[in-house]
Amino acid sequence: MTPDTASDADLAARERALQAREEPYAQATVVRREPPVSATVGDRALVTADGELHGWIGGISCAQSRVADEAQAAIADGEPRLIGIAPDPDAIDRPGLEAFPMQCHSQGTLEVFIDPVRPTTRLLVVGGSPIAHSLVRLASELDVEMTLVDPDGADADIPSETTVLTTLESEEIAEAVGSEPLVVVASMGEYDARGVAAGVLAEAPYIGLVASTTRAPETVDRVAGLLEVEPDTVGDAVTSPAGIDISASSAPEIATSLLAELVAVRATTGRAPTARAEPNDTATAEGSCCAGGSDEDESTAAPPATSETDDGAAVDPVCDMTVDPDEAPSVTHQGTTYYFCCHGCADSFRTDPDEYLEVTTTETMNSV
Known part of the structure; x- marks a missing residue:
């Protein structure tokens, strides 16, 4: 956590930079205070996903730590939240607000609205x-x-x-x-x-x-x-x-x-x-x-290599489907072009062509 007293222009520039990098962050704004805290209503800060706090919500270190922790939680779950920090948390506890004890000696009360901003x-x-x-x-x-x-x-x-x-x-x-x-x-x-x-x-x-x-x-x-x-x-x-x-x-x-x-x-x-x-x-x-795409046992149907048919079509070496070479995806391997019914078959062949070509070679030898 690194608090600073950045101006509104500095915070706006930092916010634009975070958005340009598509980094999530949270806006923390003081909406209520009771002295002797040094913050005023409207003071604000930005908190990054790693807990760095830029801006001003008062100089009380325990309040800054609590806001940074709750801002990180808001970034994680995407939910805005209103928190209160007071010497007696029960005195400010009410529906819609989560109250925490003020543990710094300076005392005082802060209520901070935390709004997460996450990339689309x-x-x-x-x-x-x-x-x-x-x-x-x-x-x-x-x-x-x-x-x-x-x-x-x-x-x-x-x-x-x-x-x-x-x-x-x-x-x-x-x-x-x-x-x-x-x-x-x-x-x-x-x-x-x-x-x-x-x-x-x-x-x-x-x-x-x-x-x-x-x-x-x-x-x-x-x-x-x-x-x-x-x-x-x-x-x-x-x-x-x-x-x-x-x-x-x-x-x-x-x-x-x-x-x-x-x-x-x-x-x-x-x-x-x-x-x-x-x-x-x-x-x-x-x-x-x-x-x-089918869960059929591959051992029941060994596919042959691509070959031209009498009508100019081709046979997919992966699945044995007849395809139109003019429209089918193709892969050239060792000078021979093979055609496929879809890119899935083409990718399978491209990854390990020998797996499909060895089947045909073995079958040819066994048939001789």
């Missing part, structure tokens, strides 16, 4: 699924800056103030959304890894992944490969299954459970919740990409 929450929703779009519509009622990643989102039924990104490059998404957003990934396997990777790059305090217990670890491994980090680093950043358990089944219900968890996370200044919902495999499979 950024919400990044990744996916073109009904769940993702429903979440965007519901979250529009909150005070958040919302960004949706959806290549087909330009014509989606979402609020007009939503920023829509059509890029699927993780670095571009992270740069566009800014630092420390709350992230929900609900592309149903189509480009989950891209969304999670963007959240990791943006240092998101919460990355909720709508996925089954089978697909979630596959996505984590895929992201680890894309970012060239350890899977545990990604896994620790991801909450999956995402959402509060309300026995949701439809897209709007699942979106509601996600929004409830986001509100809880925001109330705890971005710390991820400890309680996690049970998976909803029916919902996560709806409209899912084949790359991890």
Whole structure:
């Protein structure tokens, strides 16, 4: 705590700097006093998240310490509060005010209103699924800056103030959304890894992944490969299954459970919740990409390498789906271009192409 007698202009400049850096802080204003305290009504100070006090609320050190402590608590929970500091706390105690003892020898009484100022929450929703779009519509009622990643989102039924990104490059998404957003990934396997990777790059305090217990670890491994980090680093950043358990089944219900968890996370200044919902495999499979979107045992269907068909189509080496090369995502490996049904499959192949090519090589040798 470092109290000073900054002028109103100095405090205004410091406040602008904190806002520019998107750092939370609290405004503390003296609203009542009884002598012999040196503060006057209207004196004010700013308190940063680490407890530094700038401004003037009187020269009483114990009062300054109490205001700094309560300001930090207000920053943490986002709730304003009125506190009173007096020799006899019972004498000023009343509804709406929290009273504390004046422990300094100078005595006197102070009442201080503390108002936290926290940066606007950024919400990044990744996916073109009904769940993702429903979440965007519901979250529009909150005070958040919302960004949706959806290549087909330009014509989606979402609020007009939503920023829509059509890029699927993780670095571009992270740069566009800014630092420390709350992230929900609900592309149903189509480009989950891209969304999670963007959240990791943006240092998101919460990355909720709508996925089954089978697909979630596959996505984590895929992201680890894309970012060239350890899977545990990604896994620790991801909450999956995402959402509060309300026995949701439809897209709007699942979106509601996600929004409830986001509100809880925001109330705890971005710390991820400890309680996690049970998976909803029916919902996560709806409209899912084949790359991890199905919980089918992989041993029952070994995919072949990409090959041209008679009609000019191609076969996805990850999931064995037939795709149109003119519209499909592609990866070039050792001079050969492979085509995929979605970016999820492409990312799986890009992370470890030999895993899928070895299957075909082995099958070919066994058939000779």
